[in-house]
Amino acid sequence: MRIGILGSGLMGGKLGTIFARAGHEVVFSYSRSNAKLEKLARDAGGKARAGTPSDAAKDADALLLAVHWSRVDDVLKETGDLSGKVIVTCSLPMEEDDSGLAIGHTSSGAEELARRVPEARVVSAFNTLPSEVFFSVFEGDAGERRPSVAYCSDDARAKKVAAQLITDAGFDPVDAGPLRIARYTEPFALLMGQLAYEGDRGPAVAYGFEWFNERTLP
Numbered sequence: 001m002r003i004g005i006l007g008s009g010l011m012g013g014k015l016g017t018i019f020a021r022a023g024h025e026v027v028f029s030y031s032r033s034n035a036k037l038e039k040l041a042r043d044a045g046g047k048a049r050a051g052t053p054s055d056a057a058k059d060a061d062a063l064l065l066a067v068h069w070s071r072v073d074d075v076l077k078e079t080g081d082l083s084g085k086v087i088v089t090c091s092l093p094m095e096e097d098d099s100g101l102a103i104g105h106t107s108s109g110a111e112e113l114a115r116r117v118p119e120a121r122v123v124s125a126f127n128t129l130p131s132e133v134f135f136s137v138f139e140g141d142a143g144e145r146r147p148s149v150a151y152c153s154d155d156a157r158a159k160k161v162a163a164q165l166i167t168d169a170g171f172d173p174v175d176a177g178p179l180r181i182a183r184y185t186e187p188f189a190l191l192m193g194q195l196a197y198e199g200d201r202g203p204a205v206a207y208g209f210e211w212f213n214e215r216t217l218p
């Protein structure tokens with residue numbers, strides 16, 4: 001697939017690198033440093049390159065939205081026409097000062113995004129995982145016991161794309177239902193962040209949670 005990375009920080013940088021190493025054509029975009037985008041593309045190898053958000057969106061089969069919530073409108077403006085585009089969002093709707101969720105309970109960041117770009121196909125995925133775990137899962141030999149990652153969307157094509165990307169990153173994709181399920185996965189992501197960064201077991205605990213699957217359930 002051609003994948004445009006909108007926001008090439010911790011999440012976009014790592015996931016974009018993994019997608020490139022899995023054989024996808026990746027465009028890294030939306031950093032304050034073009035040199036950083038160029039370096040990410042060089043280090044990722046394969047068919048990765050640096051570009052603007054509108055380069056990233058051109059002919060993309062999927063776009064990964066990985067910016068702080070306060071940057072969403074800006075990056076969407078720079079991206080241009082999103083008609084029919086699949087947007088995989090891992091962005092959490094955090095307050096500007098990261099003090100908590102700006103949207104929750106009766107809606108979610110993913111649903112708000114879908115309202116802002118009704119012409120696009122929005123799917124929520126990857127946000128329950130700290131970026132630090134991605135490389136070890138991708139490079140690890142998980143065998144049959146792949147950690148599960150939930151995704152949700154109201155759009156069948158977006159779900160298919162997300163499931164493929166989750167698989168390519170080394171995880172087991174779990175269809176959690178419609179986009180409104182992001183009302184639960186987004187706060188869950190904060191719990192994962194709390195455990196990973198402020199608990200005493202580090203990011204690995206985050207995919208400890210993701211191991212619940214048919215093998216571990218009675």
Ligand SMILES: NC(=O)c1ccc[n+]([C@@H]2O[C@H](COP(=O)([O-])OP(=O)(O)OC[C@H]3O[C@@H](n4cnc5c(N)ncnc54)[C@H](OP(=O)(O)O)[C@@H]3O)[C@@H](O)[C@H]2O)c1
Pocket residue numbers: 007008009010011012030031032033036065066067068069071090091092093094126127128129130131132189
């Ligand atoms: N990190 C995680 O483990 C994690 C886990 C779950 C969900 N999330 C969500 O994923 C999203 C991205 O998180 P992240 O940790 O990848 O963030 P990040 O490292 O700060 O990356 C954000 C990207 O946006 C870019 N950006 C462009 N213009 C910017 C501006 N004017 N101000 C600030 N940033 C600008 C940054 O540029 P630079 O390259 O110049 O910094 C960077 O490439 C967030 O919504 C977060 O809630 C993150």
